[in-house]
Structure formats: C-alpha cells, structure tokens
Amino acid sequence: MNNWKLNLFLLVLALAAPMALYPVFLAKVLCFALFACAFNLLLGFAGLLSFGHAAFLGTGGYVTGYLMMNSGLTPELAILAGTISGGLLGAIFGKLAVKREGIYFAMVTLALAQLVFFIYLQAPFTNGEDGMQGVPRGELFGLIDLSDNFVMYYFVLAIFVLGYWIINRTVHSPFGQILKAIRENEDRAVSLGYNVDQYKLIAFIISAALAALAGSTKTLVFELASLTDVHWHMSGEVILMTLVGGVGTIFGPVLGAGFIITMQNYLSGGEMGNYIHIIMGAVFVVCVLSFRSGIVGQFMKFKRDNFN
C-alpha cells in the first residue's frame, strides 16, 4: 500500500515538473528512464547482461522516424510500429543469445548490436552519419498537435507510465517469479520442469520491445534519429544508469537515468564536456567497486538497518 502512495506522489510530481524544468529535458529523462527500466527487466530480474540494447533503442527510433517522414501515419501508430520492430529484432537476438550464458551472453549481444550498427551505417534510409533529421512529431490520433513541448511532455509521460506499468506487472506476475527463480538458480528451475531458454527469450523480447518504445518516443521528442542511439556507448550508458540507480529494483533505473542525463547535460555545457567519458568511466569503476546496490539499494539497506 505504501508503494501505491509513493507512486501516486511521484506521478503528481511528474505532472507538475514542467512548471519548474524544461519539458524537453524532462521528456529526455523519461525516455532514458524507460530504456533503463526495460534493460533492468533483463539484468535485474532475469540476471542476463545484454550489451546490445542500443540496437533496440536505435531500431525503434529509425522505424518511427522513417514512418513519420514517409508514410503519413499518426505518431501513436509509428511508435507502435517502432516498438514491434524492436520486439522482432529482440526475438532474433534473444534466440541466438540465450544459447550462451553469463559473459558469453554479453559478448554475443554486443557483437549482434555491432552488426546492426554497421547495417544502419550503410543502409540508405538512415542517412548514415548525418542521421534522420527533421522528423515531424505529427498529430496524436490525428487530433492533438504534438509540436508544443508541453503537450509532447505529457504524451511522453503517458508512454512512460504505460511502459513502467507493463514492467511492474511483468515482474510481479508468475512469469516474473519464474524469471527470478532462473536468476537465482538456473539448474533448479530446469529441474522443476521450466523451459528456461523459453522464459529468457520472452523476457528478452519484452525488454527489447520496451527499449524500442523508448527509442521511438525519443525520436519524436528530438525530431531526430541518429547513429548515436545504436552505438555501443549507448549500450554502456544504459548499463551505467541501471547500476547507479540499483540493479534489480523497480524504480532504481529511473533515478539512475535522471542522474546520468542530468550529469551529461550539466557537463556538456561547460569546459568539462571533454571529460565526459572519463567521468562516466570513473562512475562505472566506483559503482562496481563500492556501490553495487545503487541508490535505491543503498536506501533500502539504510532503511532496513535504521528503522526496522
């Protein structure tokens, strides 16, 4: 019940946020928060480290961008198409990657994502290094013009809440419980008669589709789809967001995404911009060495130790 109140409070906060902060920045945070939550569904609840999630973010973005520019579809349909494409790509990745475990899983996903990167680099419709520029935001359901940043923000918020709800439902469903069982002890899950690979594959597809949903939405926010979203740096960034916020917590990735995006925005303006990768690397090292449970994990521990 407590959780329910907290969620309501956060929702009110999110609804009021554009009064105080720039809506495009907030929309960016929400897109990355959804991306990180989708990634965390895999790492935090199934124990699978994907190093290729940029491929789904980028695919969603490119498909949505292409449809918005060339097909005359309304934005919600273009986003749906981007999400489905991400899910399909996720099915291919997942099918191949679940054959290997642990470190190999990470390497396979990274290599597949690099393959996708090179395809997008060469494919004519992505515009290569320049990216797809000037993607129109269109009119939601053919009725609501999204070109206003405030309207766009509330649309992004609605998508985020939907994605967050799906993840929450997945984690707390019987399916999610089996995923956790696989994470804790795969052999035992096998011995109980679960088709472990099948469960991992379904988790992978859900995660990929939601990552693509985040990418599709992000393309509309920035009116741009570019190679940056498909680059392996992006796969690394989402891992960092999740790690900072707290792996395996529902809300952690949201905080982690907020933290990293704010840091990047703050740094890229000033002369510290040159140090951004060094700082990101340092945050990685510090987190892994001494902050493995992340912000939310540390907070829960603090609460447990002091208030129970």
Place this chain on the structure above:
Amino acid sequence: MFDINLFALFGQLLVGLINGSFYALLSLGLAIIFGLLKIINFAQGALYMLGAFVALLALKYMGINYWAALIVVPLTVGLVGVLMERFLIRPIANEDHLYSLLLTFGLALIIQGTFTHMFGSSGLSYAIPEALKGGMKLPFMYLPNYRAWIIISSVVVCFSTWWMIEKTKLGAYLRAGTENPQLMQAFGINVPLIVTLTFGFGVALAGFAGVMAAPVYSVSPDMGSNILIVVFAIVVIGGMGSIGGAIITGLGMGVVEGLTKYFYPEASTTVIFLVMVIVLLIKPAGLFGKEA
C-alpha cells in the same frame, strides 16, 4: 584481366592475414585471462591502443626506437595490467563475474577518454623502422617487408605462448590453476601471484599487438574499441576452451574478412558477426568450445 584479379585477391588475403594476426594476439590474451580468472577483460582494446601510444610517445620523447619498444611497451602495459588486477579486479573477485566485466568496461572508457582528451580523435602515424622498409616482389604480388614481419612475428609469439602453456612447467601450473585453484593453493603454490602475472601477461600481449599495429594502422584513441568488438565475436566463434583454438580462429577470421573484401566489399565489416550467428546456430559452444 585474370592476373589483375589475382593480384587484388592476394592483396586482400595479405590484409586479411595481417588483421588476423592482431585478432589472434588479442583473442589469445583474452583466452589466457579467461582461463584463470574467468573474466573477460573489456579493457583489452584500450590497452592495445595504449601500447600503440606508448610506442609513439616513447619514440618522440625518449628516443626509444621500434625494436626497443617491442620489449619495453609490453612490459609497461603488462605492469598496468598487474596494477589493475591487484588493486581493482581482485577486491571484487568473489562477486558475480559480470561486475568485473563492467569494471574493465569502465576502465576502458577512462583510458580511451583520457587519450581522446589529450590527442583528439584523429590518428597519428608511426614510421616503419628502417630495417623493414621496402618489400619483395613475388610472382603474384608485392609483399611489403613490414607486413611480412607482422605475420611472422605474431605467429611466432602466438605459438611460443601456446607452447609455453601446453608444454612447460609454468604452463602446467597455469592449466592446473584453471582446473582447480584451491587444490593448487593447497600444494603450496602461490595462486594469487600466478593470477596477477597471468593477467599481466594477457594484457602485455595486447600491448605487443599495439606496437606491431602502430606503423600500419593510424594510432588513434578509438583504434582499440572497434577491433575489440570484432575480437569478442571471434572469441564466441572459437570458444575459449583452447589456446590453440583462439589463435587459429583469429587468423582464420582475418582471412575470411580479407576474402570478403575481395568478393563482396559491402559485407566486409559485418562478415565476422554473420559467421558468429551461423556458429551460434550450428555449434553454440563455439568451434573449439567444450560444451554449451
């Protein structure tokens, strides 16, 4: 007409063998480290880049020539590896191995970011040493001496490493450590020291590859990350079960890439990843892997 094609074909095969030499050196280093520590060193590419830069800077500021660099640079890079293992990786050795992967990823970002900050992202060049300039005219192709030297010396280094691990007493310790570190510790062998030195050696191979690469590729901060992802795919293709397998897969994939450049250039950047997909479908454990 046919002659010209043959000329181009051999040219691409040569380029393929050279790339393959670097793939072999890097994946060999990864395989050695994986054998004992069960981790994948994501910083291997960054350390390869570090090797190239150290060679370049040592020549510029200290007058250390190429031949001396072949010894000095692997030692320097190996020392960096030893420090990395001792002070960063060992403290989390008992955690999930994914954390050490992320740790080395963070280190790779730091190293690459530092060099990008200091030298920009455009490439620098390193002169081919005097003794290896020029080339030989073979009946079917022109073979530059330095390129021949890369292939020969890489193969020699790779196979001496293989011989050392498979045939010497030191190698026997190493293999025993891979099988059962607790038992070996019980026999009075200093396992943590062997682990540190192994990591240092695996990383030194990357440093050596960096020196070898400096005169043929442009020395730039991102030279390591691009090649590393290809090497990861190669490791998945070969499987990390055997040292010999890592060497053969590395060279073989270089040749496959070279042939693709000749027959279908558009796919040359993606062919190794496609081979990986096929291998995963047919033999998921990898060509030389033991089991899935």
